[in-house]
Amino acid sequence: MAEPLFDMSATGRPRILILGGTTEARQLAERLASDSRYDAAISLAGRTADPRPQPLPTRIGGFGGAEGLAAFLRERRIALLVDATHPFAARISLNAATAAEMTGTPLFALRRPAWEAGPGDRWTCVDSVAEAVSVLGDAPRRVFLAIGRQEAFHCEKAPQHSYVVRSVDPVMPPLDLPDVTTILASGPFAQADEVDLLERHRINVIVAKNSGGAATYGKIAAARQLGVEVVMVERHRSADVQSVGDCDAALERIHQWLSPVKDRGV
Incomplete structure (x- = not known):
């Protein structure tokens, strides 16, 4: 009991x-x-x-x-x-x-509190993960998907991109995509480690949710350092x-x- x-x-x-x-x-x-x-x-x-x-x-x-x-x-x-x-x-x-x-x-x-864009940030703000995937465009890109696992399936509508997906638990069912790399990890994530991840996987755009807080801000700071675009899914009250x-x-x-x-x- x-x-x-x-x-x-x-x-x-x-x-x-x-x-x-x-x-x-x-x-x-x-x-x-x-x-x-x-x-x-x-x-x-x-x-x-x-x-x-x-x-x-x-x-x-x-x-x-x-x-x-x-x-x-x-x-x-x-x-x-x-x-x-x-x-x-x-x-x-x-x-x-x-x-x-x-x-x-x-x-x-x-x-x-939510994160706010500052000098050097290249944010495109959207209302949903589905919209985030759509604004990635038609040309193939290397995408770091840092939104958790529950809405990762939206990426299947844009299979032309290469994805690096990070989540605490595996995405289930597995994503039906030709080029996807899965990373299982939980924060906090240091900025230096995030810079290394972005460079190692040659990421040119991040899709993230504006969750706020310090534990996962490293990827945002790393994107600013490297000049990488961030497609930011904003909160809804x-x-x-x-x-x-x-x-x-x-x-x-x-x-x-x-x-x-x-x-x-x-």
Whole structure:
């Protein structure tokens, strides 16, 4: 039998559920794991085959949409929901916002700021991976695909290009392309290593999602250093919820909302 996520016998400690899967979620979990004021747990979607162990009790797998998550929030008497999922996990974020509204559960998002183009960057900004593939053009190019595995299939519509695809887990089913190289790896990725990768594979364009954060920014800095074009898939706002940009701000928000009465001087 799996270990319970929360101490169901405990009283007086508000329960926090983190919807995780990002570096920031793990950082927040590490901080909450050592804070005896709260009873916290983290939930992972289960899209990675072998996720890293988390510092908090962990649930893996979907909830069954917004209604399933709402039922979980009610049954476990969750005092606060933190959406610290990937910036492109739009469906999960929408389900979180809907479930929070259905149950009256306080919610905020921990969302790292998006990258911004600077001097020397050669960005073409698009709204989707499908559009990114289309703007690569008809002439054969050497493409570094750094978007994860779930939408890599869009490249099959442009088989004239040579692709280097990097993801944590293998793309399934394998891409039906004449020239594709797969790299299985997870960040963080240093700029020097990314320069080496781009030069070794003679990459002349990168397709990336604007996920923000430092862990995967190395490829963007490497592209700037080498003058390589980046086709950047921009974010879409999926839910109108309050958000913070880093772990410290998230902790401040938690303390403001959930600190015991005695801590507020009442």
